[in-house]
Amino acid sequence: MQATFLKPISSQESVGNDAREKIDPARRIGKFYIMGRVISIVEGDVALEQIPALIEAYKNLIDSGLPPSIVQSFLVQRSHDHVAIITVWRTREDLQAMIDSGGEPVARRLIREAGGQPQANFHDVLIAG
Numbered sequence: 001m002q003a004t005f006l007k008p009i010s011s012q013e014s015v016g017n018d019a020r021e022k023i024d025p026a027r028r029i030g031k032f033y034i035m036g037r038v039i040s041i042v043e044g045d046v047a048l049e050q051i052p053a054l055i056e057a058y059k060n061l062i063d064s065g066l067p068p069s070i071v072q073s074f075l076v077q078r079s080h081d082h083v084a085i086i087t088v089w090r091t092r093e094d095l096q097a098m099i100d101s102g103g104e105p106v107a108r109r110l111i112r113e114a115g116g117q118p119q120a121n122f123h124d125v126l127i128a129g
Contacts, residue, residue, distance in 0.1 A: 058110060
C-alpha cells in the first residue's frame with residue numbers, strides 16, 4: 001500500500017472536479033493542501049463489565065452499515081477500562097453536518113450508554129499510509 005500524501009496545488013490553485021473551486025487558505029501548507037479527511041476520537045472510561053455490551057452495540061452499528069460520510073471506524077481499548085471510537089470522516093464538512101444535525105453523535109451515545117463520560121477530539125489528516 002502506498003502512502004497518500006498532501007496533494008500539490010495546481011498552477012491555477014484549484015482542486016476537485018470544478019476548476020473554479022479555490023483553495024481555502026486555512027487548508028494550505030506551503031504548496032500543499034490538507035487532504036480533507038478528518039478523524040474524530042471519542043473516548044471515555046467504561047467499567048470492565050460494560051465492555052461486552054459496548055462491543056455488541058458497536059458491532060450492531062457497523063453491521064447496519066456506515067453512512068457514506070464515514071470512511072472507516074474503529075472501537076479501540078487503551079487500558080482495561082478506557083475505550084475510544086475512532087472515526088475517519090470523508091470531509092470536515094461531513095463531520096460538521098453530523099454535528100449540526102442536533103442529535104447526539106453515535107460514538108458519544110455508545111460510550112455514554114456504557115457508563116462513560118465521552119470526550120471528543122478532532123484531527124485533520126495530513127498524510128495517510
